[in-house]
Amino acid sequence: MTDQEWKIDRYSGIPLHKQIEDFIKRKIIHGEWTVGTKLPSQRALAARFQVNRSTVVEAMGELYAQGLVEGKTGGGTKVCNNTWSLLSAYASLDWNSYVKKGSYHPNFSIIQKINREEFNEEIIRLGTGELSKDLLPVSKMESVIKKMSFSKVALGYEEPKGNIILRQTVSKHLERYDIQASPSNILIVSGALQALQLVSFGLLKKGSIVLAESPSYLHSIKFFQSGGTQVIGVPMDKDGVKTSLLRQYKQQLSTDLLYTIPSFHNPTGITMSEARRKELQKLCREEQLPMIEDDVYRDLWLDDPPPPPLKSKDKEGNILYVGSLSKTASPGLRVGWIIGPEPVIERLADIKMQTDYGTSALSQSIAAEWLSEGYYDEHLKVIRSALKRRREKALQLLQTYFGGSAHWTIPAGGFYIWITFPKEIRVHELFEKALKRNVLINPGNIYDPAASSCIRFSYAYSSMQDLEKGIKVLAEIMEELGGSR
Amino acid sequence: MTDQEWKIDRYSGIPLHKQIEDFIKRKIIHGEWTVGTKLPSQRALAARFQVNRSTVVEAMGELYAQGLVEGKTGGGTKVCNNTWSLLSAYASLDWNSYVKKGSYHPNFSIIQKINREEFNEEIIRLGTGELSKDLLPVSKMESVIKKMSFSKVALGYEEPKGNIILRQTVSKHLERYDIQASPSNILIVSGALQALQLVSFGLLKKGSIVLAESPSYLHSIKFFQSGGTQVIGVPMDKDGVKTSLLRQYKQQLSTDLLYTIPSFHNPTGITMSEARRKELQKLCREEQLPMIEDDVYRDLWLDDPPPPPLKSKDKEGNILYVGSLSKTASPGLRVGWIIGPEPVIERLADIKMQTDYGTSALSQSIAAEWLSEGYYDEHLKVIRSALKRRREKALQLLQTYFGGSAHWTIPAGGFYIWITFPKEIRVHELFEKALKRNVLINPGNIYDPAASSCIRFSYAYSSMQDLEKGIKVLAEIMEELGGSR
Numbered sequence A, B: 001m002t003d004q005e006w007k008i009d010r011y012s013g014i015p016l017h018k019q020i021e022d023f024i025k026r027k028i029i030h031g032e033w034t035v036g037t038k039l040p041s042q043r044a045l046a047a048r049f050q051v052n053r054s055t056v057v058e059a060m061g062e063l064y065a066q067g068l069v070e071g072k073t074g075g076g077t078k079v080c081n082n083t084w085s086l087l088s089a090y091a092s093l094d095w096n097s098y099v100k101k102g103s104y105h106p107n108f109s110i111i112q113k114i115n116r117e118e119f120n121e122e123i124i125r126l127g128t129g130e131l132s133k134d135l136l137p138v139s140k141m142e143s144v145i146k147k148m149s150f151s152k153v154a155l156g157y158e159e160p161k162g163n164i165i166l167r168q169t170v171s172k173h174l175e176r177y178d179i180q181a182s183p184s185n186i187l188i189v190s191g192a193l194q195a196l197q198l199v200s201f202g203l204l205k206k207g208s209i210v211l212a213e214s215p216s217y218l219h220s221i222k223f224f225q226s227g228g229t230q231v232i233g234v235p236m237d238k239d240g241v242k243t244s245l246l247r248q249y250k251q252q253l254s255t256d257l258l259y260t261i262p263s264f265h266n267p268t269g270i271t272m273s274e275a276r277r278k279e280l281q282k283l284c285r286e287e288q289l290p291m292i293e294d295d296v297y298r299d300l301w302l303d304d305p306p307p308p309p310l311k312s313k314d315k316e317g318n319i320l321y322v323g324s325l326s327k328t329a330s331p332g333l334r335v336g337w338i339i340g341p342e343p344v345i346e347r348l349a350d351i352k353m354q355t356d357y358g359t360s361a362l363s364q365s366i367a368a369e370w371l372s373e374g375y376y377d378e379h380l381k382v383i384r385s386a387l388k389r390r391r392e393k394a395l396q397l398l399q400t401y402f403g404g405s406a407h408w409t410i411p412a413g414g415f416y417i418w419i420t421f422p423k424e425i426r427v428h429e430l431f432e433k434a435l436k437r438n439v440l441i442n443p444g445n446i447y448d449p450a451a452s453s454c455i456r457f458s459y460a461y462s463s464m465q466d467l468e469k470g471i472k473v474l475a476e477i478m479e480e481l482g483g484s485r
């Protein structure tokens, strides 16, 4: 990249003035701006970098302070030093080359941006896959913890597969879904995401192929790609992934694994029907296609419980089953689990030990209490009724503001509604324009590269007032973009 | 009832061997032991069920006869079939091929074994790098937590770099070591190990070269290799890594990074002298060689504080500095940090988000309290005096039992003594023989492939009585092996 082409990277997290400062320093270090060179005017620099003049002023201030430039008002600014001996006899390292070199792919820049903007207090978050703060069981968690006997909490390193009491509790917990798993078949993980990472590291390799619904949460995850695994989407209909197509995909591509979210799918909210589940189970047995069943939303049904997990009928041990407390209780705990045949669980546990020596022992103890002492079900009742109200409200609002133009799924549980806008609406434009107005959306193409007129909408996070405000802003932008009624 | 708890019922009237046969069949039916799974040895099964070995032999005979398991004497028994048509019409997947396929290297089998055996209650652990259970601040942690205001604890997902209060606290904490780091230069990790993993993923790639002391903790970690990075050892003397050699290594190999543990080195216990630190800093500046300074043992000095961290003099931002609460307070918290230039920290934070969406929020809140409220220093006093007593005792015991034959380092802090036995002693033999007698050691060749007559001894974990018992067992085995006085 030549300096001519160099642009401010607004998503890098590095302050803009710092980027400008560094840019100028590089010019000096590399001998492109030698001592005595006159710098462009502040106005020209501001235009060149497309920033406010104050940002340039800040950058220049630093350069003055470091003794690299000098100048009089009106007379222009000049490079006066290139050794900045005061600072260091040596140039500093080019860490940026390291940052670019690493084998691990960076997150989609839009996801990086979302991750950052989510901590901007001003913003209305229309896509966040997380319970609203007032639905988190703060006081219940507090009482769990304050009742806990600490002599039993392991403050030391834990067993590779995780705290045995928690694994016994999870084993018992899974019985309610008709899943039989002994503690030795359970690995405790730091959230369901980590389970997927361990599978990626432990069971897949460069060139492996994983099928997933299209769209899918899985497409938003980069570490499969970092490891050289391809994630290929298989279309869905209202009953879930299309098993007819799935068989073709499996036969034509040498597929290693199917990843599926059969209940309250992320991002579409769709629940796989009972008949489709049977077809899928049959297909996977016949084709010897192993599966990851990601069931983190199962207990968030709002009308009726979903059909039993695929795993409950899995006599062959073909399915790895993933669960988590993040969606029903607290993502901050970072506790999830993965169930599977022993050789697989041993392998993943070994990698887990290499990765972080196990999940927070404290989190594990709290999770065990939470699951065994009735808190789980009690709290589920509370959030179910709240989510139900939120879902109704959201559906009403969508009808009001997008009734004639967009269409959307109606979820029977979970957090998500998948909204498809008219083709004229390009979701990256919608994203940028909405962000300028402090509304954050999750563009559909994170979950399916082709879904460039869709968004994942979540009714779980923002307050109902904010949901309305946000949707209104979207409707206004749509009108602007010409996609409205 | 879970399988872990399952017991033979001696009053049921069902023959014991039949109960065992049925238990194993259930494991196979439920897909917990899939085709290819290796069964525990007959001896282990007999111990597990508390029956005579002949009872197990009888049960296995049935399983052989039914074609469910196969195997040769000595070669172990494997599940070979789960199709016995009554149960299931389909063969189960060959998960073992998946387990072998994954890109991630398994841990050294000896480390896997150590990880498992550490949870065997009978065993005396002579190498464990962890505070003894009675040195963990159980009641202090309890009071920290019980005083905590939960409204402030984030139960939701955290910011990419970690809880801001904790980062502010760490920033303040680092001032005592003369390290200047603002919260935006700090990433909270789930233990120091994770920091190293993030560096491996984020800053290195296939073919990268990392230098480390020889021996080093780093050699025991496999994920660098999994990513195709080579870790090359540079010899040490009593003052730390030999900088004279280091320069040659750096010039001859295109080195990406130096990893060093300057204070109370793992596994040798050596502390880098002040003069050596200066040389190293100079070298790294001149050669533009960036460093990871792993300083997790710093505060465990027993005689005098070690020289200031390398990072405290790092004006160029060449050093990534790693710390953790695992060695001074509680490994179970899984809280550590890495400090570095902002582009690096941003990059690592992005990967952290992809990996586990952040460290347990609860652990982070507790860590912040621990570091800010004086608990840290108070507890350090307690463990320093205990470790000091333990070190004296350990050195006495070594003198008594190995006085004429082995030699060892004398650490000024931390946990470790590096013992070198006479060449006749092969450490893998020592390991196996000791394990048979319920004594677990950490063989030196985990930390340096060439250190096949060394062990890492830790005086931090086992009780003083157990240390003595264990050392006595080692001395006896040594005599057997012909390496003794």
Ligand SMILES: Cc1ncc(COP(=O)(O)O)c(C=O)c1O
Pocket: A129, A190, A191, A192, A193, A194, A217, A261, A266, A294, A296, A323, A324, A325, A326, A327, A331, A335, A336, B356, B357
């Ligand atoms: C389908 C699915 N799986 C896994 C996860 C990750 O959950 P956790 O917080 O338990 O890592 C999410 C969260 O967004 C999800 O939607």
Ligand SMILES: Cc1ncc(COP(=O)(O)O)c(C=O)c1O
Pocket: A356, A357, B129, B190, B191, B192, B193, B194, B217, B261, B266, B294, B296, B323, B324, B325, B326, B327, B331, B335, B336
């Ligand atoms: C030098 C060194 N670094 C890092 C670690 C990992 O510590 P943590 O438990 O904080 O991940 C250890 C633990 O053995 C260690 O000895």
